Amino acid sequence: MARTLSPEEYEEIGKSYYRLKQFEKAVEAFTNGIDASAIPSATLYDYRAAAHEKLGDMNAAVKDGRLAIRTHKQDVKGYLRTASALQKMEKLDTALNIYKYGMKNVPVNNKDFPLLLQLHDKLTRTLSPPKAIDPFTILPVELVEMVIGYLSFKNMINCLRVSRGWKEYLTNRPKLWANIDLSSATKSVSRSFLANAVRYSRGTLHTLTVHRVQHTDMLRNIATACENLHALTILSFPYKISETFIGMAQSAQNLKRISIYTEVSVDTMIQILRKRPALELVDLKDLCAAFGSAPMVWKGGPYNGLQTLALQCNASPVTLSDNFVSTFIQKAFDLRSLTCVNIKVQRDGIFGTFKLHATRLTSLTLKKFHGHVTIPSTLERLVYDPSYPAFIAEPSCSRSLTHLTLGDDVNLRRLSDFLDYSGNPGDETRLPIENAKPLQHLSLAGTIERDSVDNSTPSSTIVSTFLSTSPRILTRALTSLELPGQPLTDDDIDPIIESTSLTTINISNTNVSGYGIKKLVDGVPTLRHINADHCRNLSSRDVIEYAKKRGVHVSYTMAEPSNGAKGRKVRYG
Structure with missing residues (x-):
């Protein structure tokens, strides 16, 4: 009986045929060696794969390489052979993945691991794009400035650190430094940085936002030197130096807009306007009255350019005389x-x-307001939230009003008189307002009471009946309606959907149920958002999903019980 050769003997025979370039016989010998092995070695698979490569059968070579990997994961031969065959098949991405897989499984201390790493890095470089080209060197200047213009000032400053070339490019583009915004500063801004930023602008600086700047003398110098400075915002200031604010306003010859977030007295405001009467916008976020000051009197004027004035007191109210x-x-x-x-x-x-009835105001916002007010016929937007029960005084005319927001302490019983008549109720001079514009936005925070409508009105339709008392409210022009906390019910919904083209409605903390929300969704095709937070009668999420499928977002939040009491959890829709 003939003796069967061992796998090692078949391997030597195959290697002899391989050296003689008899690759078909080599494949046969390596196959016999594999068949004779209980667990074929990685070397046998590797040699047979090499013979297949010589015969041009790359698929067979890849198959043998994968068999080697499967049976000998920590042997580098299978990975090298498989990746080599894949590269010859121009499957470079797959070959790279084989190298990566090998680097995960082959021990780092393996003597052939550096070769695996080297081939991986070489293929990675091959697959990488050509050497990056600096976009600043090939793009038109206008396009680069447009791209940089989308970055915040802080991000543009970070770009200075990319390379010397980028820094030189950016610092030689004055338009990019026309808006110096220090609002993102996390520590004190150095004198040198501020000086360099202004120097880079080469006189084009038009907008300056100040934050964490300690050198007040530099601010006055900037206001004097930068003739094009027209917008100044001061977010923080190291000292309460009114003279600095006044000096900057006086020095900036073309200043049009000033916003100050730090504490400013009324007298300082008067001085700023007197020194710079051509200002178009004055926005003071923390106005205060000077302690022990004499009665205030306006000095200077007229203020021909002033179009926007915003005064906010954060502590105790500032008291002004009506003559002032x-x-x-x-x-x-x-x-x-x-x-x-x-x-x-x-x-x-x-x-x-x-x-204000003799002015030409188009927008008026009065919050936490103490006093009476009269409004002009030019007013289009009114936010009125006084600090005591009140309403608009006469004479007033709301002919042009399209956006109306009324706070908690507004007496809503006079709303229809305010919208439809000019003059005091019962006065002979009281006349209907002709050619009045319909409302586009209405927000009512005050409570609509039973005595606001006829006694015969059902309790379930008090709100819709009240809204119907003025022909300017429930019209197709109305796109936004806010009725939080009102005694609104499902029955009130019908008149609203029949007359309006709402896109958003706030019915939070009302008695509307899921049925009412469904009527809104089905009845108003323009509707996109419903605020139904804290609606006690809304017990199911089904209507929220129903609205979502029809393109309407429903906000539905129920507050968690306090003090450990049991109850509903917060739900969001």
């Missing part, structure tokens, strides 16, 4: 937008009147 206000209004006859937060208007120790 009237004098200013007469001098700022081009004023279009006025915002007052936490302001008192007094006359002889009692509530005074903000007499």
Whole structure:
């Protein structure tokens, strides 16, 4: 009986045929060796794969390489052979994955691991794109400036650190330094940085936002040297130096807009306007009254350019006499937008009147307001949230009003009179307002009471009946309606959906149920958002999913019980 050769003997025979370039016989010998092995060695698979490569059968070579990997994961031969065959088949991405897989399984201390790593890195470089080209060197200047313009000032500063070339390019583009915004500063801004930033602008600086700047003398110098500076925002200031604010306003010859977030006295505001009467916007976020000051009097004027004035008091209210206000209004006859937060208007120790009916205002915001107010016929937007039960004083005319927001302490019983008539109720001079514009936005925070409508009105339709008392409310022009906390029910929904083209409605903390929300979704095709937070009668999420499928987002939040009491958890829709 003939003796069977061992796998090692078949391997030697195959290697002899391989050296003689008899690759078919070599494949046969290596196959016999594999068949004779209980567990074929990685070397046998590797040699047979090499013979297949010589015969041009790359698929067979890859197959043998994968068999070697499967049976001998920690042997580098299978990975090298498989990746080599794949590269010859131009399957470079697959070959790279084989190298990566091998680097995970072959021990680092293997003597052939450096070769595996070397081939992996070489193939990675081959697959990498050509050497990157600096976009600043090939793109048009206008395009680069447009791209950089989308970056924040802080990110543009970070770009200076990319390379010397980028720094040279950016610092030689004055337009990129026309808006110096230090709002993202996390530590004190150095004198040298601020000086360099202004120097890079080469006189084009038009907008400056100040934050964490300790050198007030530099700010005055910048205001003097930068003739194009027209917008100044001060977010923080190291000291309460009114003279610095006034000096900057006086030095910046072309300043049009100033916003100050730090504490500023009324007297400082007067001085700023007197020194720079051509200002178009003044926004003071923390107005205060000077302690022990004499009665304030407007100095200077007229303020021909002033279009927007915003005054906000964060601590105790600032008290102004109505004569003081009237004098200013007469001098700022081009004023279009006025915002007052936490302001008192007094006359002889009692509530005074903000007499605005002779102005040309288009936007008026009065929050935490103490006093009376009259409005002009040009007013389009009104936010009125006084600090005591009140309403708009007469004479007023709401002919142009399209956006109306009324706070908690507004007497809603006079709403229809305000929207449809000019003059005091019962006065002979009281006349209907002709050609009045329909409302586009209405927000009512005050409670609509039973005595606001006819006694025969069902309790379930008090709100819709109240809204119907003025022909300016429920029209196709109305796109936004906010009725939080009102006694709104499902029955009130029908008149609303029949008359309006709402895109958003706030019915939070009302008695509307899922049925009412479904009526809104089905009845108003323009609707996109419903705020139904804290609606007690809304017990199922089914209607929320129903609305979502029809493109309407429903906000539905129920507050968690406090003090450990049991109850509903927070739910979001």
